[in-house]
Structure formats: structure tokens, C-alpha cells
Amino acid sequence: MSNGIPAYQKGLEQKGTVETDRKAATTKVPAGRLQVAQKKQWIPGCTEFKHDPDLSITYLKHSKLPSSTPDIDKALSYVQQAPTGIGLLGELRKQDQLIVGVHFFSVFGDYPWPDDLSPSESGHCKLASSASSPVIIYWVTVFVAKRTPECIADTLFHELLHVWYMRSSGDSELNTGHDPGASIQIDAECKKFYSGFEPVFERGLKAFDEDLQKNIPGAKSCCA
Numbered sequence: 001m002s003n004g005i006p007a008y009q010k011g012l013e014q015k016g017t018v019e020t021d022r023k024a025a026t027t028k029v030p031a032g033r034l035q036v037a038q039k040k041q042w043i044p045g046c047t048e049f050k051h052d053p054d055l056s057i058t059y060l061k062h063s064k065l066p067s068s069t070p071d072i073d074k075a076l077s078y079v080q081q082a083p084t085g086i087g088l089l090g091e092l093r094k095q096d097q098l099i100v101g102v103h104f105f106s107v108f109g110d111y112p113w114p115d116d117l118s119p120s121e122s123g124h125c126k127l128a129s130s131a132s133s134p135v136i137i138y139w140v141t142v143f144v145a146k147r148t149p150e151c152i153a154d155t156l157f158h159e160l161l162h163v164w165y166m167r168s169s170g171d172s173e174l175n176t177g178h179d180p181g182a183s184i185q186i187d188a189e190c191k192k193f194y195s196g197f198e199p200v201f202e203r204g205l206k207a208f209d210e211d212l213q214k215n216i217p218g219a220k221s222c223c224a
């Protein structure tokens with residue numbers, strides 16, 4: 001995009017450069033992971049079910065999830081209602097060159113490349129585009145089986161916060177917002193103890209948790 005106009009800017013989706021941009025944007029995805037034949041840049045086996053009007057965020061479900069998933073719908077509505085969620089989504093949407101695919105999976109074993117993840121992860125965030133690409137693609141993954149809508153929302157917010165943090169730090173995969181071994185210990189009263197997080201990242205997580213407790217009718221904290 002030598003003229004500097006991002007292809008994914010609202011209204012430009014039909015322009016002929018989009019496919020070229022998508023291919024350029026996905027050069028960092030390891031061989032075999034890109035469904036070029038389908039002209040899709042998302043994780044195989046996942047289907048879009050919802051997206052922002054300007055396509056900045058696309059939500060997808062893996063094929064092993066049922067077509068009706070009220071807990072996912074509720075989790076999405078929690079993130080979209082929470083003041084911290086509204087703020088974060090706004091930050092992501094205003095970046096014209098950024099597109100995010102949020103992939104909901106049932107269980108860890110359904111993820112096509114389980115070696116990339118740790119079985120203890122309830123979600124994952126990955127930069128899927130080349131650093132030199134004019135279009136920045138992030139893959140967010142959220143596992144949902146046997147989890148409450150609050151916990152699904154918690155993971156979704158956490159992973160989107162990674163996108164924001166990584167974008168702010170030059171799309172560095174070494175600078176995600178917390179140490180690889182960061183943890184949140186939860187006691188019997190659901191009090192949380194954070195370790196290994198960057199201060200701004202930790203503040204974001206705490207603020208979203210507070211929103212779940214206080215600012216979203218019908219929701220409560222995720223205690224698992």
C-alpha cells in the first residue's frame with residue numbers, strides 16, 4: 001500500500017488490493033497453516049459468525065462447537081458492555097491496519113497445533129502477519145468447554161489486551177504484557193493475586209474483573 005491507505009479501512013474492503021494484502025500479511029504464518037485456497041487468513045476449521053462492521057475484529061467458532069453457544073454470546077456481551085471492554089475494543093478498532101480474528105474452540109485438543117500451546121492455557125494470542133506487512137493480523141484463541149460466561153469473557157479480554165499491548169510495543173512477541181510463567185492465584189474468597197504481569201496489563205485485568213463484579217448486571221467475577 002504505497003499510498004498509505006490501509007486496505008481494511010472502512011469502505012475499501014471491495015478494492016482489488018485486498019487479496020494481495022492478505023497474502024502479504026500472512027507470510028509469517030508457518031507453511032501449511034494458511035488456507036490460501038479458501039482465501040481466508042483464519043485458523044482452519046473455524047467459521048465466522050460475527051464481525052465488526054469495519055471488519056477490524058472477526059469472531060469465529062471451531063467446527064466442534066455447537067451452532068448455538070449462549071455462553072459465548074453472553075461472554076461477548078459482557079466484554080462489549082464493560083467500560084474497560086468498550087475502551088479496549090475502541091483502541092483496537094481505531095487502528096485501521098489491524099485485523100483480529102477471535103477463534104472460539106471447545107477444548108485444547110481441538111486446536112490444530114497443540115504443540116504451540118500449553119494445555120493449561122485458557123486462551124492464546126499470536127501475531128499472524130509479517131512484520132513488514134501493511135496489514136497486521138492477530139489470532140486470538142479462547143477455549144470455552146466447561147467454563148462460565150464470566151471466565152470466557154475474562155480470557156477474551158485478557159487475549160485482546162495482549163493484542164493492544166503487543167501493538168503498542170511494536171508487535172513484539174517477546175513483549176506481550178506478562179512473563180511466560182505469569183500466574184493469577186485465586187483464594188477461597190475469589191481474591192486474586194497477580195504475579196509476573198506488566199503494571200499496565202495487570203491494571204487492565206483488575207479493572208475488567210471489577211467491571212464483571214460491579215458494572216455488568218447479572219455477571220460476577222470469574223473464580224476459576
Ligand SMILES: [Zn+2]
Nearest residue numbers: 158159162178
Ligand atoms: Zn496472557
